[in-house]
Amino acid sequence: MTAASRSDLIIFDTTLRDGEQSPGAAMTREDKLRIARQLERLGVDVIEAGFAAASEGDFAAIRAIAETIETATVCSLARANERDVRRAGESIAPAPKKRIHTFIATSPIHMEKKLRMTPDEVVAHAVKAIELARTYTDDVEFSAEDAVRSDLDFLVRVFEAAIEAGATTLNVPDTVGYSTPAQWGERMAALIARTRGAERVVWSTHCHNDLGMAVANSLSAVLAGARQVECTINGLGERAGNAALEEIVMAVRTRRDVFGVDTRIDTTQIVPTSKLVSTITGYPVQPNKAIVGANAFAHESGIHQDGVLKHRETYEIMRAEDVGWSTNKLSLGKLSGRNAFRSRLTELGIDLASEEALNDAFRRFKDLADKKREIFDEDIQALVSEVHEERVDRYKLVSLKVCSETGEVPTAQMVIAVDGVEQSAQAQGAGPVDAAFVCIESILHSGANLQLYSVNNITSGTDAQGEVNVRLERAGRIVTGQGADTDIVVASAKAYLNALDRLQQPAARAHPQHEDV
Numbered sequence: 001m002t003a004a005s006r007s008d009l010i011i012f013d014t015t016l017r018d019g020e021q022s023p024g025a026a027m028t029r030e031d032k033l034r035i036a037r038q039l040e041r042l043g044v045d046v047i048e049a050g051f052a053a054a055s056e057g058d059f060a061a062i063r064a065i066a067e068t069i070e071t072a073t074v075c076s077l078a079r080a081n082e083r084d085v086r087r088a089g090e091s092i093a094p095a096p097k098k099r100i101h102t103f104i105a106t107s108p109i110h111m112e113k114k115l116r117m118t119p120d121e122v123v124a125h126a127v128k129a130i131e132l133a134r135t136y137t138d139d140v141e142f143s144a145e146d147a148v149r150s151d152l153d154f155l156v157r158v159f160e161a162a163i164e165a166g167a168t169t170l171n172v173p174d175t176v177g178y179s180t181p182a183q184w185g186e187r188m189a190a191l192i193a194r195t196r197g198a199e200r201v202v203w204s205t206h207c208h209n210d211l212g213m214a215v216a217n218s219l220s221a222v223l224a225g226a227r228q229v230e231c232t233i234n235g236l237g238e239r240a241g242n243a244a245l246e247e248i249v250m251a252v253r254t255r256r257d258v259f260g261v262d263t264r265i266d267t268t269q270i271v272p273t274s275k276l277v278s279t280i281t282g283y284p285v286q287p288n289k290a291i292v293g294a295n296a297f298a299h300e301s302g303i304h305q306d307g308v309l310k311h312r313e314t315y316e317i318m319r320a321e322d323v324g325w326s327t328n329k330l331s332l333g334k335l336s337g338r339n340a341f342r343s344r345l346t347e348l349g350i351d352l353a354s355e356e357a358l359n360d361a362f363r364r365f366k367d368l369a370d371k372k373r374e375i376f377d378e379d380i381q382a383l384v385s386e387v388h389e390e391r392v393d394r395y396k397l398v399s400l401k402v403c404s405e406t407g408e409v410p411t412a413q414m415v416i417a418v419d420g421v422e423q424s425a426q427a428q429g430a431g432p433v434d435a436a437f438v439c440i441e442s443i444l445h446s447g448a449n450l451q452l453y454s455v456n457n458i459t460s461g462t463d464a465q466g467e468v469n470v471r472l473e474r475a476g477r478i479v480t481g482q483g484a485d486t487d488i489v490v491a492s493a494k495a496y497l498n499a500l501d502r503l504q505q506p507a508a509r510a511h512p513q514h515e516d517v
Contacts, residue, residue, distance in 0.1 A: 009252055009261040010202060010228035013039050013245060014048040015277060016065075017077055019236035021511065024471045024480035025281040026502075029061040034384075036065045037349040038276050039233075040072050042269040044245075046099060048230075051077040052091035053084040054510045059091050066095035073097040073139065077512055080104040080129035089136030100133040101171075102126075103143035103512075106150040106158055119154055123161050130165035141169035143206065145513065148174040152187070156194050163197040169228060170201050174217060175513070177210025177240060185220035192225045204228035207243045209235060214243035219251055222259055233277040234285055234292065246270045246291040246323070254317055271324030272377070279381050282469040282480035284456045291323055338362050348377060350384050368465070371486045376459045382467055382484040394419055394504055395444065395497040402432040402489050414439040414493070433492045440493065446500050448472040452480075455488060468495040472503060479503050 016032050019025065027035070032049065039047050047069060049062040066074045074095035076088035080102050092098040104115070104126050111117050117125070126142060133140040142162040144155055159170050172188060179187070188205065192198045205221035205228070207214040218229050235244035249267065252259045274292035278285050287294040297320040341362050345352065352358045364383050369375060398415040412435035415424045425442045429435030437450070452471035457464045468491040470481045481499025485491035 007261055008227070009222065009259075009263050010045045010204075011043075011245065011249065011263050011265060012046040012048065012075075012204065012206075012228050012230040013044040013232065014206075014230055014242065015039070015232040015236055015245075016061075017048040017050050018230075018238070018242055019232040019277075019281070020050070021238040022236055022241070022281065022283060023238070023478040025236065025283060026479070027061075027280060029057065029064055031280045031385075032061045033064055033068060034350060035233075035273075035277060035280060036069055037351070038269070038273050040069050041266070041349055042273050043263075043265045044072055045264065046073045046075050046228075048075045048077060048101060049092075051510070051512050052087040053078065054512070057506075059087060062091040063094065066092045066098065070096060073099050075099040075101050075141070078102045078129070078133070079512060080125040082128075082132060085129050085132045085136075089133065092137070097139070098137045099139040099141055099169075100137055101141040101143065102129040102133055103145050103171075103173075104129070105145040106155060107146035107148075108151070109149065110146050119157075123158055126158055127161050127165040130162055130167050134166045138166075138168070140167050141171055141204070142167040143171035143173055143204075145173060146175045147172045147187075148176065148179045148184075152190060152194075155191060159191065159195045160197065163195070163201055168201055169204050170195075171204040171206055171228070171230065172221070172226070173206035173230075174208055174214075175206075177208035177214065179207070179213070179217050180211075181213060181216045181220035184217040185224040188221040188224035188226055202228050204230060206230035208237065209240040209242060212240070214241070215247045215251070218243040218248055219259070222252065222261065227261070234274055234283065234289070236277065236281065236283060244290070246274060250291050250318060250323065267322055268324045273324075275378055276381055279378075279385050279458075279467065279482065282471070282482050284454055284467075284469060291318075296320075297325060341365055344380065345384070348380060350380070352384070368486075372463050372465070374459075374461070378458045379465055382458050382465060382482075385482060385484075393497075393501045395501055397490070397493050397497055398422055400436060400490055400493055402435060404432045410435045412436045412439045412489075414443075416440065416443055416497070418443070432489045436489055436493045437496055440496055440500075444500060446472075446474065446503065448474040448500065448503060451478065453492075455491075458484060466491045468492045470495040470499045472496075472499045474503055477503065 049065040050058040052059045052062050062076050074092050076091050078084035078088035088100045130140055144158055203226045205218050205226045207217040229248050231243040231245040231248050233245055235241040249263050249265045252261055285292055361384055396417040398417050401413040404410040409428045410432045411428050413426045415422055423443050425439045427435055427438035427442055429438045451473050454469045456467050458467050465484045465486055466488040467484045472479055479499050479502040481495045483491040483494025
């Protein structure tokens with residue numbers, strides 16, 4: 001069977017690696033484990049768990065995922081050098097199904113300016129890395145970084161050498177988001193046609209969204225014979241992001257008449273996965289985002305509403321429930337016990353490793369149940385995101401009182417525990433949230449710059465929790481903090497303190513594309 005004749009499309013999810021490279025989207029080991037479990041529930045074929053050589057934290061997270069995931073292939077990225085490949089191989093060792101994904105740049109500008117290598121040296125490095133990777137696993141993927149700006153003849157040469165060295169998947173990335181659908185389809189088709197041994201490997205595509213065409217380019221590559229698409233939940237990724245998994249999956253499923261392929265994705269898990277990733281990373285989903293946006297299945301026009309009521313398919317090409325848009329109501333309340341709460345966490349794929357973390361989460365649940373009539377799964381996900389198992393937060397909100405009145409300057413009074421010692425302050429601001437932030441800075445003097453402040457409701461209703469995301473920058477480092485509460489000002493203060501806590505954590509982490517081989 002040739003690559004182009006396969007009817008199954010492999011979904012390679014890189015949310016935990018490429019997605020994490022979004023500014024401020026760094027995740028803890030527990031965050032990555034939660035997402036990895038949900039990705040397995042979603043049914044992705046390959047989980048790129050990280051870049052093992054980036055840091056000890058990345059290595060530990062990949063190792064933990066490899067020890068946990070049972071059905072999906074666990075993959076680690078590695079540059080084409082011995083240290084990276086060995087770290088990748090060691091990190092994925094416990095996984096039942098494992099892959100090493102090694103890469104090297106092939107465009108003239110990258111070879112000359114970044115790598116300072118000749119084409120012959122690039123081919124030699126690629127072959128050596130693949131052969132070494134094969135000593136750890138039979139499943140080896142090779143990527144030609146910046147393939148969009150690479151010479152086609154040289155790409156053919158590199159890919160033929162990669163096949164001979166033992167690569168089983170060849171990935172063609174548009175690293176800078178420069179291509180167009182017609183051009184990308186032509187390039188993919190030409191590579192498959194001209195590369196000796198093309199039928200022995202799976203051809204893959206990895207597109208960035210700088211010109212807004214990542215999904216279109218990826219689908220064009222599928223039409224040309226690619227049978228693996230590398231993508232992320234919500235299109236998360238550095239710069240303008242990556243191809244969105246949910247759009248790729250629903251496009252090929254809805255238009256099988258065009259693409260002739262399908263995936264093994266459980267589409268009812270798409271929206272829950274989207275919400276989890278958004279909650280953990282602090283990157284909200286825009287309302288008009290395809291598939292997972294709040295307005296994706298909303299109809300404002302009277303003509304549309306009338307048509308949908310008479311026959312859904314007049315204006316809807318998909319069913320909302322098929323992608324997970326349903327009311328996930330938690331059948332628990334303030335009288336529910338710990339066992340019922342623990343059972344629901346298990347159903348949601350949430351594993352709190354310590355009893356202390358479970359007790360903290362249960363206490364927060366009981367507090368929330370006193371404020372809300374109905375508890376939803378999304379509330380639980382947000383609640384658990386506030387439970388940190390690996391560290392003790394330096395800054396904790398003890399109390400907050402705000403006064404906002406028409407014609408008067410808003411004021412805030414706050415007590416914060418700093419390393420367990422309570423400190424208080426009072427401040428004025430342009431609004432109650434601003435006053436709360438001024439209060440925090442008057443105590444902590446962080447020197448951070450506020451880059452982004454956003455508020456989203458976690459569920460519907462006037463008693464819904466508000467989820468606040470705060471992005472701070474200091475000395476070139478960017479972090480995102482999250483906070484949730486039925487009181488938006490309290491949620492805002494929590495988010496700001498959470499971001500400041502993250503600024504205190506070590507940030508020694510390499511970027512795969514920014515380091516010389």
